[in-house]
Amino acid sequence: MESKWRHQKLYPILGTLGIFSLLYLNFDFHFPVVVWRLPEMAFVGVNRTRFVLLHDGRQDDFYVNGWNSYWLMQESVRAPSRRRVAQMLHRGAQMGLTVCRTWAFSDGPSPNALQLRPAVFDPTLFKALDYVLVEARKQGIRVILSLVNNLDAYGGKAQYVRWAREAGINVSSSTDSFFSHPIIKGYYKAYVKAILSRKNYFTGVKYSDEPSIFAWELINEPRCESMSCTSDLQAWIAEMAAFVKSLDQKHLVTVGLEGFYSLNSNDSHRANPGKWAAMLGSDFVNNSAIKDIDFASVHAYPHSWIPEADLEAKVKYLSRWVDAHISDGENVLKKPVLFTEVGAPLSNETGGVHDRETILKTVYNKIYESAEKREAGAGVLIWQLLVQGVDEYRDKFSFIAWKYPSTYKLILEQSCRLKNVSSEVYTRNKKDPCFSHMGK
Numbered sequence: 001m002e003s004k005w006r007h008q009k010l011y012p013i014l015g016t017l018g019i020f021s022l023l024y025l026n027f028d029f030h031f032p033v034v035v036w037r038l039p040e041m042a043f044v045g046v047n048r049t050r051f052v053l054l055h056d057g058r059q060d061d062f063y064v065n066g067w068n069s070y071w072l073m074q075e076s077v078r079a080p081s082r083r084r085v086a087q088m089l090h091r092g093a094q095m096g097l098t099v100c101r102t103w104a105f106s107d108g109p110s111p112n113a114l115q116l117r118p119a120v121f122d123p124t125l126f127k128a129l130d131y132v133l134v135e136a137r138k139q140g141i142r143v144i145l146s147l148v149n150n151l152d153a154y155g156g157k158a159q160y161v162r163w164a165r166e167a168g169i170n171v172s173s174s175t176d177s178f179f180s181h182p183i184i185k186g187y188y189k190a191y192v193k194a195i196l197s198r199k200n201y202f203t204g205v206k207y208s209d210e211p212s213i214f215a216w217e218l219i220n221e222p223r224c225e226s227m228s229c230t231s232d233l234q235a236w237i238a239e240m241a242a243f244v245k246s247l248d249q250k251h252l253v254t255v256g257l258e259g260f261y262s263l264n265s266n267d268s269h270r271a272n273p274g275k276w277a278a279m280l281g282s283d284f285v286n287n288s289a290i291k292d293i294d295f296a297s298v299h300a301y302p303h304s305w306i307p308e309a310d311l312e313a314k315v316k317y318l319s320r321w322v323d324a325h326i327s328d329g330e331n332v333l334k335k336p337v338l339f340t341e342v343g344a345p346l347s348n349e350t351g352g353v354h355d356r357e358t359i360l361k362t363v364y365n366k367i368y369e370s371a372e373k374r375e376a377g378a379g380v381l382i383w384q385l386l387v388q389g390v391d392e393y394r395d396k397f398s399f400i401a402w403k404y405p406s407t408y409k410l411i412l413e414q415s416c417r418l419k420n421v422s423s424e425v426y427t428r429n430k431k432d433p434c435f436s437h438m439g440k
């Protein structure tokens with residue numbers, strides 16, 4: 001097979017953005033942001049079950065090795081912490097990672113909320129998100145922006161329901177009204193519209209035109225409180241995905257599902273981690289089949305889902321889970337399947353690195369095998385990576401990759417072998433971390 005590492009082709013530096021090689025000194029931001037030489041980037045599209053980079057007159061297959069750092073906007077608000085965001089994106093690029101998933105929401109009365117009240121925004125937070133996009137583009141990283149949380153962290157759907165109640169609207173105590181109440185759906189749409197039509201403070205580019213955005217994610221991990229909301233959730237996804245598409249035809253849209261199957265879902269519910277998983281109101285196939293959903297999203301947390309199982313049983317379970325989703329993507333949905341959160345904790349400060357790597361390797365190998373066959377397994381995003389100094393965002397699945405040399409190597413090798421099966425013409429550039437993998 002001909003080596004994919006073809007001849008030198010430097011990214012055309014300086015697209016239209018390059019004209020604005022400006023130094024912004026902004027007092028309300030308290031520090032300068034240099035915006036120059038932003039590399040050109042192709043938008044991402046879908047061709048059947050593959051992601052493709054859309055160049056003029058050419059498509060390149062694109063398999064994803066990436067990560068989550070949900071905290072990028074929060075850390076971009078103030079000058080001292082902002083360099084940690086730049087550092088995280090740079091470190092990601094050094095591992096050959098190409099996609100980062102992060103929160104484009106922070107709802108509620110809390111400090112550092114982006115949305116203070118329905119459709120009322122804190123301009124400083126918006127600039128922080130602008131900065132994340134600039135920094136990502138500088139590093140050649142594409143971001144998946146999630147638009148609301150199902151969970152309570154950073155406001156979430158519960159905050160939307162509280163806003164409705166505070167406005168005197170008669171909503172039930174269940175947060176399921178988030179998916180059905182017309183006024184609450186109106187709040188969400190107003191929010192989405194504000195984000196998609198946002199003009200980046202540093203570059204002047206509208207978010208809907210920004211190529212460093214890989215995709216919009218409607219909601220992180222949607223679940224219902226009662227089973228009666230199942231059809232509301234299905235209808236909500238269809239309505240909101242269509243709404244995003246009506247405002248933005250350049251970007252992909254995904255749901256943000258964990259990937260659980262309902263009991264009606266043929267035999268696939270056998271891949272669920274337990275009976276409970278079919279009772280959460282979501283159905284991977286039905287929810288992902290919606291026309292305006294471009295690719296399916298899945299999470300994987302064997303340590304949380306089947307805590308009693310030993311490592312071998314976890315790996316066996318995980319393999320089945322990954323196979324079931326890739327097969328559904330390939331045969332039923334005919335869409336790419338992106339594993340947008342895969343996580344495993346350490347048992348303590350020093351122990352369990354092998355276990356975490358075994359979990360990661362299991363999914364990495366499945367994705368690589370699928371990519372080699374041009375099937376629907378489109379990539380993995382680790383949950384989640386940190387840098388020094390951002391401990392407040394730590395959960396038990398978070399880690400600083402370069403503290404674990406063998407994990408770092410595993411991640412880098414996955415990046416490079418996926419680049420090798422992608423058809424993009426890569427730069428023969430010493431800065432490319434896969435340079436040494438491709439020989440001379």
Ligand SMILES: *[C@@H]1O[C@H](CO)[C@@H](O)[C@H](O)[C@H]1NC(C)=O
Nearest residue numbers: 045046047048050052059061
């Ligand atoms: C999808 O990819 C195939 C094979 O690479 C190509 O022939 C086809 O034109 C692409 N389809 C679209 C709609 O671009």
Ligand SMILES: *[C@@H]1O[C@H](CO)[C@@H](O)[C@H](O)[C@H]1NC(C)=O
Nearest residue numbers: 168169170171172173177181
């Ligand atoms: C609020 O809605 C519930 C059912 O949706 C209804 O039973 C109740 O009467 C309503 N309360 C008011 C004050 O309108």
Ligand SMILES: *[C@@H]1O[C@H](CO)[C@@H](O)[C@H](O)[C@H]1NC(C)=O
Nearest residue numbers: 231234262264265266283286
């Ligand atoms: C899928 O959604 C449709 C409504 O859009 C519903 O009739 C059907 O029962 C759902 N199937 C599953 C497996 O949830």
Ligand SMILES: *[C@@H]1O[C@H](CO)[C@@H](O)[C@H](O)[C@H]1NC(C)=O
Nearest residue numbers: 264265266267268285286332
């Ligand atoms: C169930 O399987 C049939 C046949 O393979 C397929 O056409 C259908 O879409 C599947 N439905 C679901 C909800 O997976």
Ligand SMILES: *[C@@H]1O[C@H](CO)[C@@H](O)[C@H](O)[C@H]1NC(C)=O
Nearest residue numbers: 346347348349350351352353
């Ligand atoms: C940490 O975990 C490892 C592996 O699970 C174990 O071998 C080791 O004894 C643990 N160390 C401490 C201090 O608990």
Ligand SMILES: *[C@@H]1O[C@H](CO)[C@@H](O)[C@H](O)[C@H]1NC(C)=O
Nearest residue numbers: 001002003416417420437438
């Ligand atoms: C890239 O692919 C070629 C041909 O299939 C193979 O010989 C080479 O080992 C691969 N390199 C990496 C880093 O996977």
